[in-house]
């Protein structure tokens with residue numbers, strides 16, 4: 773169905789920008805194809821295990837640095853120890869365009885070297901957390917593909933809100949940085965009843981790609 777109410781680009785909080793429909797459908801299809809290939813390579817995507825023993829409901833594959841709750845490694849230490857897949861230059865270029873567009877700052881230099889590709893299915897969700905394993909101040913880029921979701925973001929200081937809840941649809945971009953680089957955020961639920969363009973995700977699946985600058989060497 774046609775989207776009747778145009779969704780506006782919005783600054784949700786200082787440093788937090790939502791750009792609806794940033795990726796056109798062919799670009800979304802290319803990213804989904806790449807995400808599926810990454811998720812199949814080597815030991816593949818996995819449900820990471822939290823320090824308390826709980827298994828995350830999202831399935832994740834990493835590029836550049838392997839994220840294990842809560843650290844980065846060059847090797848997939850919770851999957852047999854093979855080297856993490858390299859971070860592709862084209863994805864860094866896409867990240868740089870995302871930050872420049874979101875912030876309206878073409879001069880900004882942004883060289884991400886980590887990607888987390890999360891697949892959400894069914895009741896999968898992501899509890900509120902900070903992205904704080906990085907050692908660089910650069911923003912986080914988030915690209916949404918497939919099923920819609922509620923994305924929740926608040927302040928860097930309060931784990932329990934108040935929250936800004938925003939619906940993310942396939943093709944949407946969110947950038948969070950500046951004074952909200954360490955904001956608590958999460959994905960409380962998918963919105964399975966929304967129409968989804970045919971971008972190649974499995975039925976009901978949402979894929980999110982987050983790009984970050986690790987600051988690690």
Ligand SMILES: O=C(O)CCC(=O)C(=O)O
Nearest residue numbers: 888890903914959980982
């Ligand atoms: O799926 C999303 O939109 C957010 C993902 C996220 O916060 C993360 O991977 O750290």
Ligand SMILES: [Fe+2]
Nearest residue numbers: 901902903957
């Ligand atoms: Fe996050």
